Amino acid sequence: MKIMTISSVTLFTICLLISFCDAKVLKDFCVADYTAPQHAGGYSCKSPEKVTVDDFVYSGLATPGNTSNLIKASFPNAFSYQFPGVNGLGVTLSRGDLAPGGIIPVHSHPGVTEIILVVKGSITAGFVSTANNVYIKTLEEGDIFAVPQGLIHFGVNTGPSQALVFASFSDENPGVQVTDLALFGNNFPTDLVSKTTFLDPAVIKKLKAVFGGSG
Numbered sequence: 001m002k003i004m005t006i007s008s009v010t011l012f013t014i015c016l017l018i019s020f021c022d023a024k025v026l027k028d029f030c031v032a033d034y035t036a037p038q039h040a041g042g043y044s045c046k047s048p049e050k051v052t053v054d055d056f057v058y059s060g061l062a063t064p065g066n067t068s069n070l071i072k073a074s075f076p077n078a079f080s081y082q083f084p085g086v087n088g089l090g091v092t093l094s095r096g097d098l099a100p101g102g103i104i105p106v107h108s109h110p111g112v113t114e115i116i117l118v119v120k121g122s123i124t125a126g127f128v129s130t131a132n133n134v135y136i137k138t139l140e141e142g143d144i145f146a147v148p149q150g151l152i153h154f155g156v157n158t159g160p161s162q163a164l165v166f167a168s169f170s171d172e173n174p175g176v177q178v179t180d181l182a183l184f185g186n187n188f189p190t191d192l193v194s195k196t197t198f199l200d201p202a203v204i205k206k207l208k209a210v211f212g213g214s215g
């Protein structure tokens with residue numbers, strides 16, 4: 001009886017593995033077809049005979065972004081809605097240009113892990129764990145930094161020159177939740193923000209003016 005149970009479990013597992021292997025073999029990629037309707041799972045796949053190598057090449061991260069803004073930084077992305085070849089692959093990249101003093105505001109990517117590579121300059125970066133421990137390090141050229149899945153993280157260009165970083169993500173279209181925008185960039189009522197964060201209402205009003213919020 002016990003042997004029967006084990007062998008049926010084994011058989012089930014093998015079937016499962018075979019069906020996974022089959023799926024991989026049958027479908028190498030799903031290049032996004034921006035002209036077809038989107039469905040719950042994302043983009044429709046471009047018909048394979050219409051796919052070319054150019055679907056897998058994206059040049060949008062080749063040039064520096066404009067850092068004349070509040071955060072003195074710019075983050076062009078190569079997500080699935082810009083870069084069709086990455087659709088369905090579960091990975092992508094962003095570029096970050098940070099002027100001296102430029103910031104990566106406190107934010108998180110729900111369910112997504114990130115790795116940051118410092119190509120030029122130096123960045124003080126960190127994340128906060130769910131145990132509420134803060135992990136901060138000043139990263140130099142060539143350093144890479146792992147941000148575990150979904151944790152809030154941040155960065156500042158603490159060096160004297162322009163910094164260039166690239167960030168990779170475990171999703172081709174990572175969501176982003178910027179803490180300042182979640183609290184001050186919408187119509188979240190000031191009294192409720194104040195009650196639920198213990199921040200002074202005057203400070204909240206001031207930040208709502210900065211981040212485009214109301215109420």
Ligand SMILES: *[C@@H]1O[C@H](CO)[C@@H](O)[C@H](O)[C@H]1NC(C)=O
Pocket residue numbers: 066067068069
């Ligand atoms: C950068 O952005 C600022 C503010 O929007 C703008 O005034 C400036 O012309 C832009 N610079 C370039 C090179 O696009």
